[in-house]
Amino acid sequence: MTTVSKKDSLLxxxxxxxxxxxxxDTACVSYSNRVKKAAAxxxxxxKLKPLEPNATRDSVxxxxxxxxxxxxxxxxxVNESKKSGASANDVYVPSLWxxxxxxxxxxQETPDDSISTNELGNDINEKSVAPSSPSTSSGPTPTVNSFAQPSRKRKSAPSSLISLQRPRGIWKLKTMSF
Structure with missing residues (x-):
């Protein structure tokens, strides 16, 4: 019986x-197939048993x-050292064997393009929706647009995002334009 090193077992x-x-591989057809994943x-x-004799699915x-x-x-x-403008000789070399x-x-590790909240457009249409019970407060009603708008120009976003917020006891339907 030959002993296999931990390095060889991990490889x-x-x-x-x-x-x-x-x-x-998220693009693989079998990626969402539970039966094939269980078999895998x-x-x-x-393959993990030489490293962990009591290996289970959780340990894998x-x-x-x-x-x-x-x-x-x-x-x-590595990517940050490339972005920093380092010369080819100064790019980070991984120490991970x-x-x-x-x-x-x-x-699979490269993130998809996404829209951050900072990139949302200036066209925020808000419509007030009355709460289910009448309000007994006699205080002033909050303004429709109570969010401060930044002075810099932003990209516009699609108008498919709708979210509900509850500022100061009043439900508002907030439709954002993308």
Whole structure:
């Protein structure tokens, strides 16, 4: 019986994970298939047994999450050093020995374009909606647009976002234009 080093066992686990795109590739047809994912996790449980003899699905998931988070942190350091304008010789070199083995995850770790709340447009249409019970307060009614508008120009956003807010006891229907 030969003993396999921890490094070799972890490399075998990573290779097994790479060969099962239903676990990591969101574009894979089988990604949302629970049956195929369960079978894939069973394969990885066997790959993890040399490192953890009592391996379960939970321990496989934890191991994958650990590997991906460390990879993500190292990838962030590399990308930030490239953005900083460092020369080719000064770009951060990952110290993680299995960083290259996880490069198949690069496309999955790149965030999608999103709209931040700072990029919302100036066209915020607000309509008051009466509360379900009559208000007994005799104080002043809040203004329709009680949010301060920044002075810088912003991108406009689609008008499909509707949210409810409850400022000072009055429900307001807030429609944002994107």
């Amino acid at each position: 075998a686990f990573i290779d097994g994970y790479r060969s099962l795109p239903e676990l990591w 996790y069973d394969i990885l449980i066997e 998931v934890k191991k994958i999450n650990n590997l991906r988070s460390v990879f993500r942190k190292e990838l962030k350091k 299995y960083f290259g083995e996880l490069m198949f995850l690069v496309d």
